[in-house]
Amino acid sequence: MSQARKIVILPGDGIGPEIIAQATKVLLAANDQFNLGLATQSCAFGGSAYDETGNPLPDSTLAACRDADAILAGAIGGPQYDAAPRELRPERGLLRLRAELKLFANLRPALLYPELADASSLKPELVAGLNLMILRELTGGIYFGQPRGIEQRDGERVGFNTMVYNESEIRRIALRAFEISRQRDSRLCSVDKANVLEVSELWREIVEDVAKDYPDVELTHMYVDNAAMQLVRAPKQFDVIVTSNLFGDVLSDAAAMLTGSIGMLPSASLDESGKGLYEPIHGSAPDIAGQGIANPLATILSVSMMLRYTLHEAKAADAIEQAVSAVLATGHRCRDIATGVANEQLVNTQEMGEAVLVALAAGASA
Ligand code: NAD
Numbered sequence: 261m262s263q264a265r266k267i268v269i270l271p272g273d274g275i276g277p278e279i280i281a282q283a284t285k286v287l288l289a290a291n292d293q294f295n296l297g298l299a300t301q302s303c304a305f306g307g308s309a310y311d312e313t314g315n316p317l318p319d320s321t322l323a324a325c326r327d328a329d330a331i332l333a334g335a336i337g338g339p340q341y342d343a344a345p346r347e348l349r350p351e352r353g354l355l356r357l358r359a360e361l362k363l364f365a366n367l368r369p370a371l372l373y374p375e376l377a378d379a380s381s382l383k384p385e386l387v388a389g390l391n392l393m394i395l396r397e398l399t400g401g402i403y404f405g406q407p408r409g410i411e412q413r414d415g416e417r418v419g420f421n422t423m424v425y426n427e428s429e430i431r432r433i434a435l436r437a438f439e440i441s442r443q444r445d446s447r448l449c450s451v452d453k454a455n456v457l458e459v460s461e462l463w464r465e466i467v468e469d470v471a472k473d474y475p476d477v478e479l480t481h482m483y484v485d486n487a488a489m490q491l492v493r494a495p496k497q498f499d500v501i502v503t504s505n506l507f508g509d510v511l512s513d514a515a516a517m518l519t520g521s522i523g524m525l526p527s528a529s530l531d532e533s534g535k536g537l538y539e540p541i542h543g544s545a546p547d548i549a550g551q552g553i554a555n556p557l558a559t560i561l562s563v564s565m566m567l568r569y570t571l572h573e574a575k576a577a578d579a580i581e582q583a584v585s586a587v588l589a590t591g592h593r594c595r596d597i598a599t600g601v602a603n604e605q606l607v608n609t610q611e612m613g614e615a616v617l618v619a620l621a622a623g624a625s626a
Contacts, residue, residue, distance in 0.1 A: 264299035274544025275554035276334025282556035282613025306336025316353025363529035379520035396508025437502035523555030526562035555594035583619035
């Protein structure tokens with residue numbers, strides 16, 4: 261028998277362990293149903309790891325993550341860690357993990373199930389069925405560029421940062437964007453500010469060059485200010501958006517909020533080989549932790565992204581997404597996505613997980 265593929269699970273803090281428990285059940289069910297050959301291992305991470313070991317990213321956790329094929333994380337953080345030394349705060353553990361594993365490509369889908377269209381701040385007809393993917397460069401650009409700092413110049417303080425990309429950084433994120441576009445609707449929009457910034461001029465030139473190898477993908481370019489406008493005017497025009505670290509940070513949050521449901525959105529951060537860290541976009545939600553009411557669907561959908569983008573198990577990924585769709589169609593709602601429609605059935609974290617398991621099994625026997 262071939263060696264099992266290793267999945268490291270990082271429950272984390274707050275609602276992290278609650279949502280991870282449900283997502284793990286779904287992962288294990290898919291493992292059985294589709295014969296995926298996965299072996300899971302849970303490791304300490306975040307504030308709970310800091311409490312146990314004095315380090316939010318213990319060496320043993322980092323080693324397990326390095327050795328893993330993919331990582332599934334819940335969420336980390338909480339007000340009790342605000343007083344911890346900056347370098348030992350839970351968020352630092354996450355940033356370090358991303359940096360150590362060189363996870364340069366951040367995938368943030370904004371998808372809105374038709375059943376949840378009323379949860380958006382936009383008119384339902386503008387967003388119902390929205391399914392766009394934002395690919396953000398995560399380890400370069402102005403967040404890391406040198407020089408940076410605050411210094412005294414001519415009698416006053418000056419703050420400065422540097423937006424910088426080299427060709428290889430642009431090429432690798434562009435390559436990833438074209439590959440992802442191919443797995444979707446083959447429409448890619450590269451967002452930049454090439455009318456003002458030289459770094460964007462180079463970005464556009466390299467994206468054009470990579471496009472030559474993907475004649476089947478329709479490439480367009482858009483300035484970031486227009487992209488922000490188009491996202492709230494007519495978001496369904498987009499399939500995949502690729503952009504730099506800063507622009508992606510802003511646009512992906514705006515796109516996520518179009519869907520109005522933070523408890524529904526998964527994310528992935530990938531390295532050059534396609535290995536990835538998968539996690540919901542939300543945090544540890546200390547305000548509802550321990551109550552068993554958190555929505556586990558963002559984490560369950562993170563499992564399906566993991567199956568699709570790292571493990572190349574599209575059938576299993578589709579089956580999980582269809583199970584989530586079915587559960588929403590039958591009216592199951594956690595509190596954060598309840599909209600008051602007639603057939604709604606308010607469920608807790610565990611009941612939502614169980615409903616997805618039932619729908620997954622029903623899909624298999626259909
Ligand atoms: P948050 O995302 O944790 O919560 C924002 C709001 O959304 C809260 O009202 C919360 O109850 C709700 N919410 C979030 N996830 C939900 C879910 N699955 N189901 C139902 N409701 C949900 O953001 P915050 O309150 O700003 O941050 C709380 C902590 O999380 C902080 O310590 C922050 O640093 C950390 N954080 C961690 C990550 C991560 O682990 N990647 C990301 C963001 C924030």
